[in-house]
Amino acid sequence: MVSVKRFIGSSGERFAVLIDSEGIPLTYPNLYTTINFRNRGHSVNTIVSVLEDIELLYYLLNKLQINIEQRIKEKLFLQLHEIEALVNLANFKRNYLLNKKTDRKIVSFPEKRREAVRAKIVIKNDNVSKNLIYRRLTNFADYLHWLETYLCKASATNTAKIMKARRPRKTIDHSADYKSFEQDQINLILETIDPSNQKNIWSSDFLNYRNELIIYLLLYLGCRKGELLNIKLSDFVQSNGSFYLNIKRNHDDDSDTRLYQPLVKTRSRGLALNLNLKKKIDQYILNYRSHIANAESSDFLLISNQATPLSINALDKIFTQISSRFQFRVHAHAFRHTWNDKFTDKVQPLIDSGRLTEDKAENDRAYLMGWIPGSQSARRYAKRAEDRRAIEVGLGIQNKFEENDE
Incomplete structure (x- = not known):
């Protein structure tokens, strides 16, 4: 069984590799992502996304008893019914395909009448979105095309073309997933997270004031989660009597110890802070953050009880805790x-x-x-x-x- 492993290099670079069950990196998938993604400056999250799709591809090929590398070396390229089988299986959830947390078992392919069985696969409630199917088939096709070219340079096949032709249309209507808060919802959220509220969600003053600041930063600045979690004390500046926050791109920041590094996807920029927001930032830093042991060792604004930079999972947990108080979901992007x-x-x-x-x-x-x-x-x-x-x-x-x- 292959899997994706993340690591941090000595330079602070985040990277990921595909390894086998013994922890040995797989040659061709990792060479592919190094040449086409790492060397071109793509983020580790992009590399992980590609490798996870390639991991799924190898799993499905194994289920279909196809040694893709050996087949290509022998110029026995994928046949149409094999491509159709991969396209069909790309429609299903990973947990279903990997036989995890599902009420049904993975479809097995008997030795006889294999193609007939493939054509009759029916799975209920285990399908993924069209956009994810599109991404999977794109990564399947691009990797297979690269592998065929790398292992068998003189041959030209239609594997990638056939597979890409079977991708569903991408969903481009975003109106359904655009969800902002109504003003009464904002009022409820701010009232609930107010540290002076007698029914506080969190048990300590540090958590109450830190988490309140998180909400105000998201609401007042409209920043992303990655931008929020990468704010440093040194990013705050004062100029001509006004206060500013510098949002900076931070790929492979060697001062960030988080394996799953939150990334700033947007452009660097300076944002002005009004007096109320500046007051909340100062109050948190001076009166609560400073009381955390070893807090001075970290330049990140938002830290945990252990003075480590706040993680993405910890931030998501905060929103889950807030949401439990309401009949609507509270999540970071809704503030944007x-x-x-x-x-x-x-x-x-x-x-x-x-x-x-x-x-x-x-x-x-x-x-x-x-x-x-x-x-x-x-x-x-x-x-x-x-x-x-x-x-x-x-x-x-x-x-x-x-x-x-x-």
Whole structure:
């Protein structure tokens, strides 16, 4: 059984390899990711994602009794029914395919009538999203094409082309997963996490003030989880009487001891802090963070009780604990959506009055969010504002008809 292993190099670089059951790295998958991803500067999370799909590919090939490397060396490339079998199996959840935490057992392939059995595989409630199927088949196809080219340079096959042609269409409508908080929900969250609340979620002042600061940073700045967890004390600066936070890209930061390093995916930028947020930051640092043993050894703003940088899992646990108090889910990215809604509400009157152009407003949004101007992410939020305006116009037309009836 193969698996993905992460590690931190002596230089601080995060990397991952695919290893066999004895812990020995597999030659071709790791050579592939080194050449095509590591050497091109891709993040460790991207490399892990690719390796996990290749791991799944090898598992499925093993189930189908296909030694892909030997087959390619012998120029016995995958046949159409074998490609179809891989495409079919790529639709299913990993836990199902790996026979973990499922009510059903992994489909076994008898020696006889193997192709007939493959065509009749039916699994209920174990399918994955179309986007994940698309990603898997893309990584399957790209790796197989590279492997065929590397092991058998003189041969040209259609394996990758056939497999990619069977990918589902990617889902591009993001309206269903866009969820921001309503104002009454924000009020409930802030009231619940207030350290002066008699029904505190957490047991210590340090946790209460740290976790309150987490919510305010996400709400006021609209930052991502990776950006939040990488804020350092040295990132705060003062200039001309104003206070700023510098968000920095941090790949392979050798001062970060976390194996699963939170990454800053967006562009570096400086964000201004209002007095209320600055007061909360100072209060946490001076009165609570400073009381943690060895806190001075870490430059990270958000730390654990052991003075280690707060992990992604620990942050997710905080949101699970907060969510348990409500009938709605509280998660980090919803604050980013909420910030963008507030930004739209702020700039729309300026646009309507002619004091600000839509292009300038969207460039400002892109800067504050860390996007490249004109990016698809920025366009997504702009489209949401356009949709809201269209809905308001539609309601206005309906009301106009009622006024005429009267």
